[in-house]
Amino acid sequence: VTGQGSRQFEQLLKTIIDSYGISRWEERSEMSALARNFVFLLLKRAYQFSLDQTDIIKRIVNIISNVRRPGKNTLITLAALMEQEQAERDDSLLKFIKKILSSQFDDADLAAIRERELAPAVKNLYISFRERFTEGIAALCADSLASGASEYPPLPGSVREELSGRIARLEPTWLVRRLYSPMESVWPYRLVSRDNPERRAIMVFTLAGATSSGGPLAAPFAEALQVAALYRQIESSDDCWVEILANDITVSWGDETGNGIISYSQFRSICSLSLPLRRIGGSLRCIVDIGLRLPFSKASRRRSLLVHRDNDTACIELLLPMDRNNPYHRPEDAAIPNQRLLDIGKWPVEVWAEECFDPGSMHEIRIPSIDETNEATAVGLRVISRPAGAKIYCGTVEGLPACFYMKDSRVSGGSTGSREGLKYVAAAYLAYMKDWPLYVWNDSAGANIMEGVISLNRGAQGFMLNTLLSGRADVETLRRYIDHAADPDLKKIIGDLDKEHGFYSERHTRRRSFQFTAVGIGSSAGLDVYGSSQASIQILLDSEESYRVLTGSKVVHTVIGEEITNYDIGGAKILGTWTGIVDIIAADKIQLLASIHLVQNIFTSRDANPRISRPDPWPRDESKGSGTIALNESVIREQVDDGVFWPFKESYYAAEALIGGFARIGGRRVLIMGP
Incomplete structure (x- = not known):
């Protein structure tokens, strides 16, 4: 081979x-x-x-x-x-x-x-249940469902404390009753809606620790799922979820494992192998309360991860408190525009920003002449009076500053009009002058047709800025473009930023390393497709609702009568696997968050170091001291800072013959390629 x-x-x-x-x-x-x-x-x-x-x-x-x-x-x-x-x-x-x-x-x-595809632990449990599932056990479970009079062993102290808080959040909506469990480490509950007694649910709770037998997560995962399946074979329910509390376990993005740490690839594998392929009595989802540590992060964040099966794929999402699909959702947290996004697998832009930036570092940059509009301002800008469909956030990612320009699809579908275009000019100019990397997040409908040629003109201004800044143009060149622009609105935005941040008085001899990254988290049409193609780095979420199209499936159907989805026109499969246009395909939102951290740490400018940065202690393989060394990712990771080598265009079908990616050596960014 x-x-x-x-x-x-x-x-x-x-x-x-x-x-x-x-x-x-x-x-x-x-x-x-x-x-x-x-x-x-x-x-x-x-x-x-x-x-x-x-x-x-x-x-x-x-x-x-x-x-x-x-x-x-x-x-x-x-x-x-x-x-x-x-x-x-x-x-x-x-x-x-x-x-x-x-x-x-x-x-x-x-x-x-x-x-x-079931994990070995699940197979063992299935065989065990098959032999133990006698008429006696079935009768005990049926009696437990029918009556709440049975006495059950007291809950362990740590479990009682965790469950009491969860049950308290459920009780305003549900009547909650404990059920019999054939396993000592699993605690099932039956829920009946207070508003509609015909609506019922099953909740199964378990603990997972770093010292769990059969692996820190796989065995508790399998046991809880089997108990849930056991009850649903006896009585169908409208909803069922398994909740795993993994206080001592952290999902890490690196290859480090052991001592309560599992890699994200291992976690995905456990989820994929453990979830049943066929539904038993309705939907089944799993909630895993666990630590999540993204690349280069020194500390983990506690998160609730929602795991469910979509056809043959195990899907992993962050379970947001605002989502009505969260069992502990409070009605007062509901917001219709947000829920519409969540129902189709998208996040509001604020959630993306909060999850990317360091805690407490994020703040929104508002442009008064754009964001604080009234009827008179709207008339002056020749636009419809409405909120701007884009937001600018800044903060730090692992201590390094960054600027996000985010299209907000909750406002006019995120389409680009006059204010959105001017706001992009402001974000790009601010990021360039501050020497911040700029991330452009796209979930939009292209140009705002209601604003006509103005929106197209704003797109052209954005393309020009992308060309200048991605080409590392100096400040004088950028100034000449602005001074000779025939658009007074553009000049006013730049002038306001100069006054607010003191750019006029700054020496312009400092070299800037402007980094432009396009992040596709939803639909991109028209102007946004062109703009994304100008980015130095392109990242795309692999989702049915994430794609790039110039016109879209409806136009295709109208012209040639062919039924095709937007994902099939410009989704991750096309742009990543077949054409190789996109550099990074994120399999899910968590992987996309990790990609942002990797871009930020590998491509952000910093001082050079005299030596390679290695973890302490650094595991060395003494067997490699002599002989021929074959170049592979494992060898590369041993010779770069922090052991981080990030392959690009891995999804491209023609990329298997070549290793290619980025890393840092002594603080300097390097491109590494080899057969």
């Missing part, structure tokens, strides 16, 4: 290699070529055996099934063999295995076997 496969292929290899007892397998492995080739030889021989010796395999399967009921490992192996056989032309072995299994298991058992 001479080349690198896709990430899905590498993950499959990791699973297979682990089964051979080789623990040090990474996506870009450091195993010697000889050991790697030997493993692939074993894989090839095993595959060839399954093709050539089907009669022997049939005899083995028959003998095993007649001696005893197949165990967990046998079932997993048979399920893998069935999956492989589905891709073969001759499916006789597949039919034989299904026949044997059907004679040993009922339909429910077979359905569980097909769910091969």
Whole structure:
């Protein structure tokens, strides 16, 4: 094997290699070529055996099934063999295995076997429940649902304290009653709506600690989900959520693990493998109260993460207090414009800013001539009297200053009119003169047609500024453009900023390193598509509601009659995987937050250091002292500041033949590329 496969292929290899007892397998492995080739030889021989010796395999399967009921490992192996056989032309072995299994298991058992993505912990629990789910246990659960008279063991002190606060927030809306639990570490509750007794819900609560058996999170996750499924098989409910309190666990963005720390990739894997593939009695979601530490952060933030399954994908979101889908949501926190965004998987711009900036550092920059408009001001600007559909925030990200220009889709769809365009001029000029990196967040509908040519003119001014500032033009060049502009409104905005911040008196010989990053968190149309393409770095959220289109799916349908979504026209799959236009594809909002931290720390100017910054203590692999060193991400991370190497265009289908990304060495930003 001479080349690198896709990430899905590498993950499959990791699973297979682990089964051979080789623990040090990474996506870009450091195993010697000889050991790697030997493993692939074993894989090839095993595959060839399954093709050539089907009669022997049939005899083995028959003998095993007649001696005893197949165990967990046998079932997993048979399920893998069935999956492989589905891709073969001759499916006789597949039919034989299904026949044997059907004679040993009922339909429910077979359905569980097909769910091969379930974690091993879940499989163990399923098998345990299958044998323990006798008529006696079913009767206890049914009696618990029907009557609240049963006495249950007292709750541990820490659990009682946590649950009492949650129940107090639920009681204004729900009648809450504790249920019987077949597991000591899981506490289920039944909820009945006070307004509508026919509306019922199940809440299952559990704790996860750094010393939990079976891993800090996987085992409690699996146990709670199984108890929830157990009750919902007996009685359907309108809602069900599993809540896991993980006070001693932190999800970290780096590769550091142990001592209550798991990586975000591990967390995603646990969620994906643990959530059931099929719904049992309605929707099921999980709430994980856990610490979240973004790249370069010294401290974690406690967050509630909402985990649910969308088709075959496990989705992870921050659970916001303002969201009515939050079980603990208070009606007084509701805001219709915000909820409309939340219902389609978007966040208000204030939430994005609060989650990116350091706590307490964020503040909004208001432009009086734009944000404090009245009827007279609106007439002077030749615009409709309404709030501006864009906001400017500044603050620090891990102590480094940054400026956000954010299109607000709650106001006229975030479209660019005269005030939005002038506000962008203000944000870009302020960021340039302050030497702040500028992040442009797009969720908008392009130009505001109601303001006509004025909005297009503002777009042209923005394009010109992007060209000058991204090209690192000096202050004199920028001044000449402003002085020769025929737009008095633009000159007034710049003049007001000069007076407020003292830019006139500042020496202009200082070199500026203006950094322009476009962040796609929703729809981008028309002007915003062009503007984003001018950015030095482009980040796009992989979501059905996040895309770039010049016209959109409705125009396509009108012109050629083809049904196609905006995501299929300009979503992450097109712009990231097929064309490679976008540099970074964020799989979810949390990964997008991490991307902002990475951009801020890698690309923001700072003083050079005489040596590479390494963690203390720094783990060294003494076996690499001699011989040939193959360039891979693991080797690169050992030779850069803080062990952080950030690959670009990883999602691009043609990028597998080349390693390319950014890091810092001695405080200096470097581009690293290699085969």
